[in-house]
Amino acid sequence: MKIYLKSLLTLFFTKNSILHSTLGLGALLFGFHFPIFSQGQVKVDAENQHITVFLNRAQIDARVKTTVQAGTTKMVIGNVATTADPNSIQIGGKGDVVIMGVKFKQNYLGNKKRSVLEDSLKMAKTELEVVEVLVKVAENERNMLMANSNIKNEKDGVTPEDLKEMLDFFRTKLTEIGTRQMQLVRQSKDLQDKVNRFQQQLTSQGTNVNQPAGEIELTLQAKASSAVEVNLTYIANNAGWSPVYDIRAKDVKSNIDLAYRANVYQSTGIDWKNVKLTLSTANPAEGGTKPELYAQYVNIYESVVIQTKNARMMKGEAPQAMEMAAAPVAMADVSTTASFVNTVQSTLAVNFDISIPYNIPSGGNVEMVDIQNHSLRSTYKYYTVPKFDKDAFLTAIITDWEKYNLLPGTANVYFEGTFVGTTDIAGGEAKDSLLISLGRDKKIIAKRETIEEFKSRKNVGSNIRESFGYRLTLRNTKNEPISIVMEDQVPISQDSRIEVELEDAKGADFNRETGKLTWNLTLQPLENKEILLKYNVKYPKGKNIQGL
Known part of the structure; x- marks a missing residue:
């Protein structure tokens, strides 16, 4: 019997060392009890409740519900963005437990x-x-x-x-x-x-x-078995949105219909399933710290390097620590971001709360999200620059446009039910009105011809005087009157020895600083209108003049 027991022990030690180290050989064979000092572990996936998508990055608000046993528990929360910023993680919620620690990690086997x-x-x-x-x-x-x-x-x-x-x-x-x-x-x-x-x-x-799975590990301490509800908020990279517009004009007597949409993208490593979205015009990537000016020194043959204690902060760098230690704090009711979510106009940004839940898979593919639809009161006017183009361009002029919170972006333009092209909306410009180009109108014909009999080159003392003349012609072939702005120009002298004299530009507004000439005209149906433009340039003999 002793030989058999000895052989059994030898066999057990040599072939079952892993089992021996885990359970204890004595406890297995002889019934002795050795206490196991190990922590319980709970694995649960976060349920995304609300996502605020900034122009660059996104804030994810999620929730976890589970039960923990008495003692110390490692709660491993899955369905967390791989691109989560560890420094942005905020934990709160309800439950008779104490948070001992918070750690973000990446599970390379969990995708x-x-x-x-x-x-x-x-x-x-x-x-x-x-x-x-x-x-x-x-x-x-x-x-x-x-x-x-x-x-x-x-x-x-x-x-x-x-x-x-x-x-x-x-x-x-x-x-x-x-x-x-x-x-x-x-x-x-x-x-x-x-x-x-x-x-x-x-x-x-x-x-x-190719991304690992993101996980947040909470170390919780509980005196007794307890139900726990954890509210989780963090910032994730590789997400954002950009504006895109559809502009539709039925005719020149109707208001403009503007569809304000967003191209939302995300490659956070998790799919956003049936979540409520808020699109924010804020951009956390730009940083919110006011720049500081420090003394600027100059010297001869020397370079001075100024070291400042705030240099790191000015660059907007953040420590990349992967673990955060939290002081033991009892979990209690925490404030929510309801006020932020429901606010359309805040001090520093505009937030668009999307009431319909969306599914946006990870991978970077763009998902179109409707934001708003507006009917914009507009006035219509044609513009033409015969010097460069014989066509007239229909434009819509929108006042009070800043109240629509438009961001710079590209707009698809439709006029009379037909796609006419794209235009850019520069929402960041501080202008009283927004001008939107609706495309070319081939029924308005513009022409610019040289008046040969006026064109001349003469010697005047030690100078040369050149004369230029152009005949500008507009024709409205439409069956309705139109308002049109015609533009041309005369050269501007940057040398006191060169003189430019405007001789004839009847009815034009003349900007002497830019040389721009503007005619505001009304053309009746089938009307032709002819305007003369004449100017002279005087400059010293023997000089080559550029720009004529």
Whole structure:
């Protein structure tokens, strides 16, 4: 009995060392109790409640509900953005527990989407490889059969009956091999298509499938078993939105319909499923610290490097610590961001609260989100610059546009139900009115012709005087009157020896600083209007003048 027990112990120590170290050999064999000083662990996924998407980055508000046992518990919260900023994590909630620590980590084995897609791709590739091997086997069988297909004559003992039997055999085998090859080729094609689809799906996921899974680990202390509700807020990178507009004008007598939309994107490593969105015009990436001016020193042949204690802060750098230690604080009711979410106009930003939940998968693909629709009171006017273009351009002039909180962006323009092109909306400009180009109107014809009889070059003492003349013609072929602004220019002298004299530009507003001439005109249906532009330039002899 002693020998048997000794052999048993030896076998146990040599082959079950891992089990021995975990459970304790004495407890297993003899019933002795050794206390195990280990922490309980709870794994639970965060449920995203609300996401505020900034122009760059996003704030994710999530919730976790679970139960912890008495003692110390490691709560591992999954479904956390891989791109979470560890320094932005805020924890609150309800429960008779104490937070002992908060830590953000990345689980390189926890990306379920990556695992499923890659496993499916590997299985499809394996099936394809097997089929390709079977195709080669069938081909080798056929080649071997054909290599032994030589049939000798009767002198070698082959009778007609033997010949018929051999022909039947070859026919049967070749048909069988050919049929099998055809089926295998079809399977190979189907499997190749399957592999391609999985590969395209992986590619469409962008960098998401290559990211580890984000996790937040909470160390909780509880005196007794307790239900816990954790509210989680953090900032995630690789997310944002940009404005895009649709501008529709039915005719020149109607208001402009403006559809304000957002292209929302995110590659945070988690899918946003059925969440409420708030789009904010704030941009945390710009930083909110006021810049400071420090003394600027100059010297001769020396360079002075000024070291300041706030230099790091001015650059907007943040420490990249991956762990935050929290002082033991009892969990209690915490304030929410309801006031921030529901506020449309705040002091530093405009927030658009989207009432309909959205699904936005990770991967960087753009999701279109409707923000607002406006009917804008507009006045319409045509603009033409015959010096550069013979067409007239219809524009809509919108006043009080700043109250619509428009950001700089691109707008698709539709006029009379037809797409006419794109235009840029510069929402950041401080102007009284917003001018939107609606495209060309071929029914208004502009022309600029040189007046040859006025064009001349004369010597005046030590100077040369050149005269220029142009005939500007406008024609309205429409059946309704139009308002049109025509623009032209005369050169501006940057040298006191060069003199420019405007001789004729009847009815124009003249900006002497820019040389710009502007005519505000009204053309009746089928009306032609002709305007003369004449000016002279005087400069010293022997000088080459640029810009004429």
